[in-house]
Amino acid sequence: MDPGADGAVTDGRLNIGAIRSSFAPWEDPAAEPLVRFEKVTKRFGSVTAVNAVDLAIYEREFFALLGPSGCGKTTLMRLLAGFETPDEGRVWLGDNDLSDDPPHRRPVHLMFQSYALFPHLTVEQNVAFGLKQQKLPKGEIADRVAEMVALVRLEGMERRRPDQLSGGQRQRVALARALAPRPQVLLLDEPLAALDRKLREETQFELMAIQQRLGMTFMIVTHDQDEAMVLADRIAVMQAGEIVQVGRPTEIYEAPVSRYVADFIGDVNLFEAAAVSAEEGETRFAGPDSPGGYLASTDEGVVLDGGLYLAVRPEKMVMHLDPPPEGPNRLAGKVLDIGYLGDWTTYVVGLESGRTVRAARANSARLVERPVGWDDPVWLTFAPDAAVVLTR
Amino acid sequence: MRRGPSLFNLASLGLGLTFLYAPIVLLVVYSFNDSRLVTVWGGFSLRWYGELMHNEQLLASVWMTVRIAALSATVATLLGTLAAVALTRGGRFPGRTIFSGAVYAPLVTPEVILGLSLLLLFVAVGAPRGFWTVSAAHTTLTLCYVTVVVQARLASFDRSLEEAAQDLGCPPWRAFLLVTLPNIAPAVAAAWMLAFTLSLDDLVIASFTSGPGATTLPMRIYSAVRLGVTPEINAISTLLIGLVATGVIAAYLIQTRGVRRASR
Numbered sequence: 120m121d122p123g124a125d126g127a128v129t130d131g132r133l134n135i136g137a138i139r140s141s142f143a144p145w146e147d148p149a150a151e152p153l154v155r156f157e158k159v160t161k162r163f164g165s166v167t168a169v170n171a172v173d174l175a176i177y178e179r180e181f182f183a184l185l186g187p188s189g190c191g192k193t194t195l196m197r198l199l200a201g202f203e204t205p206d207e208g209r210v211w212l213g214d215n216d217l218s219d220d221p222p223h224r225r226p227v228h229l230m231f232q233s234y235a236l237f238p239h240l241t242v243e244q245n246v247a248f249g250l251k252q253q254k255l256p257k258g259e260i261a262d263r264v265a266e267m268v269a270l271v272r273l274e275g276m277e278r279r280r281p282d283q284l285s286g287g288q289r290q291r292v293a294l295a296r297a298l299a300p301r302p303q304v305l306l307l308d309e310p311l312a313a314l315d316r317k318l319r320e321e322t323q324f325e326l327m328a329i330q331q332r333l334g335m336t337f338m339i340v341t342h343d344q345d346e347a348m349v350l351a352d353r354i355a356v357m358q359a360g361e362i363v364q365v366g367r368p369t370e371i372y373e374a375p376v377s378r379y380v381a382d383f384i385g386d387v388n389l390f391e392a393a394a395v396s397a398e399e400g401e402t403r404f405a406g407p408d409s410p411g412g413y414l415a416s417t418d419e420g421v422v423l424d425g426g427l428y429l430a431v432r433p434e435k436m437v438m439h440l441d442p443p444p445e446g447p448n449r450l451a452g453k454v455l456d457i458g459y460l461g462d463w464t465t466y467v468v469g470l471e472s473g474r475t476v477r478a479a480r481a482n483s484a485r486l487v488e489r490p491v492g493w494d495d496p497v498w499l500t501f502a503p504d505a506a507v508v509l510t511r
Numbered sequence: 512m513r514r515g516p517s518l519f520n521l522a523s524l525g526l527g528l529t530f531l532y533a534p535i536v537l538l539v540v541y542s543f544n545d546s547r548l549v550t551v552w553g554g555f556s557l558r559w560y561g562e563l564m565h566n567e568q569l570l571a572s573v574w575m576t577v578r579i580a581a582l583s584a585t586v587a588t589l590l591g592t593l594a595a596v597a598l599t600r601g602g603r604f605p606g607r608t609i610f611s612g613a614v615y616a617p618l619v620t621p622e623v624i625l626g627l628s629l630l631l632l633f634v635a636v637g638a639p640r641g642f643w644t645v646s647a648a649h650t651t652l653t654l655c656y657v658t659v660v661v662q663a664r665l666a667s668f669d670r671s672l673e674e675a676a677q678d679l680g681c682p683p684w685r686a687f688l689l690v691t692l693p694n695i696a697p698a699v700a701a702a703w704m705l706a707f708t709l710s711l712d713d714l715v716i717a718s719f720t721s722g723p724g725a726t727t728l729p730m731r732i733y734s735a736v737r738l739g740v741t742p743e744i745n746a747i748s749t750l751l752i753g754l755v756a757t758g759v760i761a762a763y764l765i766q767t768r769g770v771r772r773a774s775r
């Protein structure tokens with residue numbers, strides 16, 4: 120993991136956050152995707168669970184699907200695993216059209232959200248199940264099972280049945296079972312949803328280590344955005360059956376394409392704005408919340424018009440206790456609420472225009488010189504490059 | 512806090528049990544009667560059980576009954592399980608409602624009618640009546656019971672287990688054999704037991720569909736009783752009751768054990 124190595128977006132402005140590694144086949148036009156959804160649509164009666172989805176996933180990628188409940192994440196995975204057939208479109212694995220293959224002929228394994236361990240088989244037999252279907256020689260099966268059991272750290276439990284395991288152990292058996300036959304793609308449907316926070320974080324890192332070690336392609340479904348941010352090379356955000364944005368975690372967070380994405384991933388302040396004049400790389404906006412207007416960095420030209428939004432993350436809001444000089448990106452108000460989270464404190468500030476804005480501050484010192492209290496007058500400012508201009 | 516049963520509850524329980532089991536208890540007690548007269552107690556003896564062993568005719572019909580019960584229960588379990596699978600896993604295939612109605616119909620059809628229609632069928636196709644026709648008729652009778660028992664278990668069986676097996680490379684039929692069947696095995700075994708006992712004590716359908724040389728035990732008992740009850744009949748009936756009770760209790764135990772394991 121070397122931050123900022125080449126492969127990061129280098130065209131100046133979008134050089135944001137830490138970049139996980141130089142792995143970025145999706146930016147290489149010559150790279151062939153491993154999995155390709157081509158205009159895939161799936162309807163259940165009147166519900167369109169997946170709507171004209173185009174998606175490419177590359178070998179060795181850790182890909183996350185993120186979205187609210189019922190947006191079609193599970194359906195998309197089941198389409199790839201073969202448990203649903205698309206009404207329209209095709210699903211490709213390399214050069215093979217999977218659309219007509221039944222689940223048992225697809226080299227894609229699904230780790231079920233419910234784990235779906237076989238209750239009548241031991242841990243060992245569960246893990247060996249897929250290997251036996253591949254008709255591997257006995258010795259090789261035994262070796263592979265031992266390797267998998269060690270990988271998920273379940274040594275000594277080989278002879279137990281699923282009902283003699285804890286929830287976390289069951290989840291690791293399910294992972295080992297799906298990993299053992301070395302599928303080309305491993306689909307994980309909310310694999311960590313049943314774990315407590317600590318175990319969950321440990322397992323996240325375990326998952327990443329396993330994926331790196333085995334060089335496999337993972338696709339994970341989650342509605343926990345932190346999990347997606349930690350694990351994934353790229354994230355796809357879904358909304359009502361459609362994919363609204365695909366990108367690195369940093370891109371999704373720092374350069375959302377719409378208010379929906381900005382709001383879904385993390386906290387955000389959205390300001391209504393109208394573009395009034397453009398300068399070199401920067402655009403001036405007018406809006407009801409800021410008397411001095413706004414100034415935001417804009418790479419591409421912005422059509423001078425209303426109906427726009429500026430999105431600013433709470434942690435990019437700078438809070439002042441004394442009035443800063445007049446100018447753009449300057450909001451005045453008073454503190455309505457304080458949420459202390461230990462590492463961060465979130466302040467809810469009521470503006471003169473009547474709306475509320477969130478600002479977050481890292482608690483980098485134990486004692487604060489001038490603590491902020493309820494009803495204190497404060498001023499918020501943000502840098503021009505902290506704001507994202509959204510047209511949708 | 513739980514109060515004990517009231518006097519009224521105890522009384523009704525006692526009355527009910529007496530009503531149900533007094534005749535049976537009486538029969539069992541008199542099977543150990545030493546006297547040749549059925550209604551006069553002549554002291555305890557196993558004499559009639561001993562005589563049974565020499566009654567060739569009776570033994571032949573016991574053997575016939577057990578063979579019919581085993582064969583028809585096995586075939587009914589096979590077919591009934593397949594029907595249950597089709598009903599729970601087949602989705603909404605066309606004709607599903609009719610199919611499920613057709614499977615359950617023998618459950619509510621009067622046995623006399625079922626027997627009569629089977630007889631007409633066997634006569635129409637010219638099947639010689641005997642062991643095979645009774646077995647076929649009993650398969651018809653017990654299949655629906657099997658379907659009811661197995662379907663109840665399948666409905667509560669987690670489908671994602673089958674999907675997981677398919678995902679790991681099993682074609683659907685192998686997923687059924689390797690994953691579903693071992694997990695519903697207690698229900699299937701219980702269903703077989705139930706079918707076996709139903710066939711064992713059936714008189715009506717057997718009377719309609721059997722022919723010379725294929726007299727089942729209930730038929731033998733029934734015709735013997737018409738000539739007067741003998742202590743020997745009491746003895747064989749006691750054995751039959753014992754067998755049926757064992758079957759039913761075994762079916763119950765197998766199934767509850769399976770349910771408990773599945774719900775753990």
Ligand SMILES: Nc1ncnc2c1ncn2[C@@H]1O[C@H](COP(=O)(O)OP(=O)(O)OP(=O)(O)O)[C@@H](O)[C@H]1O
Pocket residue numbers: 163164166167168186187188189190191192193194195342
């Ligand atoms: N078998 C089905 N029959 C009918 N409708 C279905 C079926 N499966 C899914 N749906 C519908 O399709 C939509 C998408 O469902 P899906 O399970 O893919 O959501 P999801 O994104 O996985 O949600 P969650 O985060 O709650 O798991 C939902 O509206 C759901 O009700």
Ligand SMILES: [Mg+2]
Pocket residue numbers: 192193194
């Ligand atoms: Mg889901």
